[in-house]
Amino acid sequence: MTSQAELDKLIRGDYAAGFISAIESDTLPPGLNEDVIRFISAKKGEPAWLLDWRLEAYKKWLSMPLPTWAHLDHPPLDFDEVSYYSAPKSMADRPQSLDEVDPELLRTYEKLGIPLHEQEMLAGVAVDAVFDSVSVGTTFKAKLLEAGVIFCSISEAVHEYPDLIKPYLGSVVPQGDNFYAALNSAVFSDGSFVYIPKGVRCPMELSTYFRINEAKTGQFERTLIVADEGSYVSYLEGCTAPMRDENQLHAAVVELVALPGAQIKYSTVQNWYPGDENGKGGIYNFVTKRGVAHDNAKISWTQVETGSAITWKYPSVILRGDNAVGEFYSVALTRHMQQADTGTKMIHLGKNTTSTIISKGISAGRSSNTYRGLVRISPRAENARNFTQCDSLLLGDTCGAHTFPYIESRNPSAMIEHEATTSKVSDDQLFLCRNRGIDPEKAVSMIVNGFCKEVFKELPMEFAVEAGKLLEVSLEGAVG
Amino acid sequence: MTDAVTSTADRAAARPTPVVEPLAQKLAAQAHSLAEQTAASSDALSAWRQAALAQLARLPFPSKKTEQWKYTSLMALDAGHLVTQAPDHANAPALPEPLAPWRLVLINGRFHADLSQLPPQGVSLTRLDGSAEAPLSIAEDALRTPFAWLNSAALQDGLLLTVADGVALDAPIEVLLLGSADVASHCHTRLRLQLGAGSRATLIERYIGQGPVLTNAVTEITTGENSDLVHYRLQAEAADTLHIGSLILAPGRDSRAASFQLMQGNALRRNDVRVLMTHSGASASLNGIFVGRGSTHTDNQICIEHRVPHAVSDQLFKGMAGDKARLVFNGRIHIFAGAKGTNAELSNKNLLLSPGAEVDTKPELEIYNDDVKCSHGTTCGQLDAQALFYLRSRGIAEPAAKRMLAFGFVNELLSALPDEAVVEWARPWLERALTEAEHA
Numbered sequence: 001m002t003s004q005a006e007l008d009k010l011i012r013g014d015y016a017a018g019f020i021s022a023i024e025s026d027t028l029p030p031g032l033n034e035d036v037i038r039f040i041s042a043k044k045g046e047p048a049w050l051l052d053w054r055l056e057a058y059k060k061w062l063s064m065p066l067p068t069w070a071h072l073d074h075p076p077l078d079f080d081e082v083s084y085y086s087a088p089k090s091m092a093d094r095p096q097s098l099d100e101v102d103p104e105l106l107r108t109y110e111k112l113g114i115p116l117h118e119q120e121m122l123a124g125v126a127v128d129a130v131f132d133s134v135s136v137g138t139t140f141k142a143k144l145l146e147a148g149v150i151f152c153s154i155s156e157a158v159h160e161y162p163d164l165i166k167p168y169l170g171s172v173v174p175q176g177d178n179f180y181a182a183l184n185s186a187v188f189s190d191g192s193f194v195y196i197p198k199g200v201r202c203p204m205e206l207s208t209y210f211r212i213n214e215a216k217t218g219q220f221e222r223t224l225i226v227a228d229e230g231s232y233v234s235y236l237e238g239c240t241a242p243m244r245d246e247n248q249l250h251a252a253v254v255e256l257v258a259l260p261g262a263q264i265k266y267s268t269v270q271n272w273y274p275g276d277e278n279g280k281g282g283i284y285n286f287v288t289k290r291g292v293a294h295d296n297a298k299i300s301w302t303q304v305e306t307g308s309a310i311t312w313k314y315p316s317v318i319l320r321g322d323n324a325v326g327e328f329y330s331v332a333l334t335r336h337m338q339q340a341d342t343g344t345k346m347i348h349l350g351k352n353t354t355s356t357i358i359s360k361g362i363s364a365g366r367s368s369n370t371y372r373g374l375v376r377i378s379p380r381a382e383n384a385r386n387f388t389q390c391d392s393l394l395l396g397d398t399c400g401a402h403t404f405p406y407i408e409s410r411n412p413s414a415m416i417e418h419e420a421t422t423s424k425v426s427d428d429q430l431f432l433c434r435n436r437g438i439d440p441e442k443a444v445s446m447i448v449n450g451f452c453k454e455v456f457k458e459l460p461m462e463f464a465v466e467a468g469k470l471l472e473v474s475l476e477g478a479v480g
Numbered sequence: 481m482t483d484a485v486t487s488t489a490d491r492a493a494a495r496p497t498p499v500v501e502p503l504a505q506k507l508a509a510q511a512h513s514l515a516e517q518t519a520a521s522s523d524a525l526s527a528w529r530q531a532a533l534a535q536l537a538r539l540p541f542p543s544k545k546t547e548q549w550k551y552t553s554l555m556a557l558d559a560g561h562l563v564t565q566a567p568d569h570a571n572a573p574a575l576p577e578p579l580a581p582w583r584l585v586l587i588n589g590r591f592h593a594d595l596s597q598l599p600p601q602g603v604s605l606t607r608l609d610g611s612a613e614a615p616l617s618i619a620e621d622a623l624r625t626p627f628a629w630l631n632s633a634a635l636q637d638g639l640l641l642t643v644a645d646g647v648a649l650d651a652p653i654e655v656l657l658l659g660s661a662d663v664a665s666h667c668h669t670r671l672r673l674q675l676g677a678g679s680r681a682t683l684i685e686r687y688i689g690q691g692p693v694l695t696n697a698v699t700e701i702t703t704g705e706n707s708d709l710v711h712y713r714l715q716a717e718a719a720d721t722l723h724i725g726s727l728i729l730a731p732g733r734d735s736r737a738a739s740f741q742l743m744q745g746n747a748l749r750r751n752d753v754r755v756l757m758t759h760s761g762a763s764a765s766l767n768g769i770f771v772g773r774g775s776t777h778t779d780n781q782i783c784i785e786h787r788v789p790h791a792v793s794d795q796l797f798k799g800m801a802g803d804k805a806r807l808v809f810n811g812r813i814h815i816f817a818g819a820k821g822t823n824a825e826l827s828n829k830n831l832l833l834s835p836g837a838e839v840d841t842k843p844e845l846e847i848y849n850d851d852v853k854c855s856h857g858t859t860c861g862q863l864d865a866q867a868l869f870y871l872r873s874r875g876i877a878e879p880a881a882k883r884m885l886a887f888g889f890v891n892e893l894l895s896a897l898p899d900e901a902v903v904e905w906a907r908p909w910l911e912r913a914l915t916e917a918e919h920a
Binding site: 419 | 516547595773818820828831832834835836837838839840841842843844845846847849850851852853854855858859860861862
């Protein structure tokens with residue numbers, strides 16, 4: 001039997017990664033206008049075309065109404081309370097090696113379990129670590145370059161590979177795509193750029209760790225991945241943020257381009273601060289993620305969403321080419337007062353295109369968990385195929401689980417199947433575990449893990465371990 | 481600062497407010513003036529009409545931006561349907577064979593006693609023409625669309641059927657609703673059925689008609705404790721008609737209600753069905769067959785609300801879209817926080833019979849309780865090529881083989897119907913609808 005103090009600690013389930021590192025940063029005062037955009041652009045020494053591109057996005061954003069269709073309830077956002085630029089100060093002169101990196105920063109990474117020093121030898125994972133808005137250290141670059149793979153920050157790519165950036169930036173998610181994408185296009189701070197040349201299988205899994213650190217700083221990441229014909233890349237994204245009381249806005253854009261025969265696997269573990277049990281604090285996460293799959297290409301999204309007070313996220317695939325494949329595997333866990341409205345869009349344009357959607361939603365506490373999806377079959381998408389499964393698990397009678405799948409079929413040869421179920425952890429399952437001596441919390445965690453297995457098996461090994469652990473930690477205190 | 485707009489307040493002011501579509505505005509104005517004319521007449525239903533008028537004024541008319549009307553445009557109503565009232569037919573047109581021994585006939589919304597066979601003892605009939613007061617809506621917010629409120633505000637005639645406690649009818653009551661006009665016009669039909677405790681009844685609503693007439697129908701059904709209801713809604717109007725209908729069903733405690741809808745597409749068809757599970761132990765079963773033919777439009781919105789513990793609902797809807805037809809289906813299961821022990825299921829299966837057809841379906845779950853069993857499933861596909869080949873290899877021509885398979889697709893629903901007269905009417909009807917669905 002555990003002591004009362006230990007129990008209390010478990011039930012509170014405090015955010016394990018909630019600490020604040022004190023690093024001086026070069027932060028812009030809150031507010032947004034054209035000058036702010038010019039400042040960001042100038043600070044990064046961007047070419048004129050990109051500044052124009054940003055300003056165009058800003059103009060579009062100004063004319064767009066705030067979207068209200070999601071099953072979310074939050075106070076209106078004040079975009080002038082957000083600071084749109086923040087860079088670690090020591091970045092003014094970019095460190096040439098890890099030794100030059102601010103030791104405070106390195107210690108932060110160590111707390112998060114991202115040992116930059118060791119990573120080179122250990123995991124075989126190149127990390128483009130984003131600390132607030134500017135990329136700090138990029139490893140394994142040489143090894144990747146040898147294979148012809150470009151993996152760098154997007155601001156660097158703008159300077160070094162403009163021919164790759166120009167045709168693809170905004171090609172999947174245009175500036176005026178939606179409210180938050182327009183905002184991102186106007187003020188995006190930094191992010192990652194990946195280019196895999198023709199026929200190359202990326203020698204390692206690419207990974208970016210995000211971390212929002214500066215109070216009241218919006219983080220506007222922009223990621224662009226271009227996989228040239230016949231190439232393959234697996235990209236990992238993981239995030240965690242320190243504890244803050246004020247809501248922080250995050251509006252990221254991720255664009256994937258899978259040229260004919262290419263494969264992109266994009267995995268996310270999202271563990272931003274979800275707010276406390278009364279809904280105080282937490283990250284507001286409004287993300288636009290979309291990929292275009294050309295002939296015979298494949299795009300696979302896998303996500304484990306346990307964080308953020310508000311999640312608004314629909315990783316989508318436009319199956320433009322014939323025989324293209326789109327996949328979406330998702331686990332979304334909400335507790336306390338978290339609200340998630342997440343799902344996917346599969347737009348079938350090409351012939352013989354197939355898509356699979358597996359979504360697992362788990363709600364606990366007083367949270368609300370919504371799956372919202374769209375499967376659209378265009379008239380010329382002969383023999384298109386979709387399978388969708390959305391399962392919801394409710395833990396407790398004060399939470400909500402919702403499913404809103406839109407299905408639009410305009411081709412008779414298409415086959416679409418959708419099914420959704422809602423259930424709770426059954427007493428039978430719990431009883432079976434308990435009479436084998438497993439304590440209730442562990443039992444629920446096991447059952448939930450089993451519930452999510454279909455999605456976890458899609459994750460790369462090291463991520464799957466992290467995801468399982470994350471779920472376990474998040475469930476602590478959620479079981480009554 | 482080079483930018484004039486700098487603060488959130490300024491920006492909010494600068495952002496365009498959602499524009500109300502001119503069409504929605506126009507229809508709202510037409511509906512309002514229509515309702516005002518009727519509401520002015522003073523009779524036993526005046527107060528009730530006035531209240532509906534207030535609701536109508538409050539509710540905006542749908543446009544393409546309205547989420548629940550995403551797939552349905554009201555463009556077809558631009559011809560002034562809401563301005564002109566369909567004529568009151570003095571001479572009755574030829575009526576089809578009745579499906580039941582008791583039949584009540586409404587032509588363009590007006591009750592015709594001379595054409596009707598009144599129901600037996602134990603069933604009371606009240607005309608909703610203002611001659612007497614009558615309890616009308618189930619709940620103030622039961623109606624969801626402006627069309628339903630328009631129906632109430634502009635009500636001039638309708639029927640209230642009350643089956644007394646403990647009365648078990650051994651045959652169905654048919655209500656035949658005929659809508660017919662040569663010019664773009666409208667009629668409102670209103671039907672209310674109240675089933676007493678321990679009673680048993682079958683109601684067949686059959687809509688027929690032709691011409692550019694908009695039938696704006698509202699049907700409300702409440703059933704008493706431990707009652708049995710079988711309800712049919714057969715919508716067999718010609719392809720040039722328009723139909724916007726609401727059905728509200730509120731089953732009583734420990735009661736059983738089964739509702740079956742059969743419909744073929746027409747120029748505009750919209751059905752809003754709302755089932756209110758507000759009594760424990762109630763069970764509701766909703767089934768339907770939708771056939772889209774020609775360039776018709778069929779939009780079904782089914783919402784089932786489980787507000788109390790231990791109620792059960794199941795739904796199975798099958799749709800077939802041929803030619804250039806469009807089928808829209810939205811099936812919502814809403815489980816309220818207190819509704820523990822709920823069982824709710826929904827299945828929607830669709831067949832696309834031709835390359836120009838379209839199916840848009842959205843099964844929704846909104847659940848606020850963990851102690852429930854809920855599921856929904858939906859499929860969309862075409863006829864099985866192997867089965868088609870098998871039939872053709874037996875010398876059956878392709879169109880006939882396709883019809884056979886399509887018929888087989890929906891037959892499980894038809895053959896389960898308890899009333900033989902309805903099945904006998906439905907089979908040839910379906911055959912005809914499928915032939916029409918093949919091609920233009």
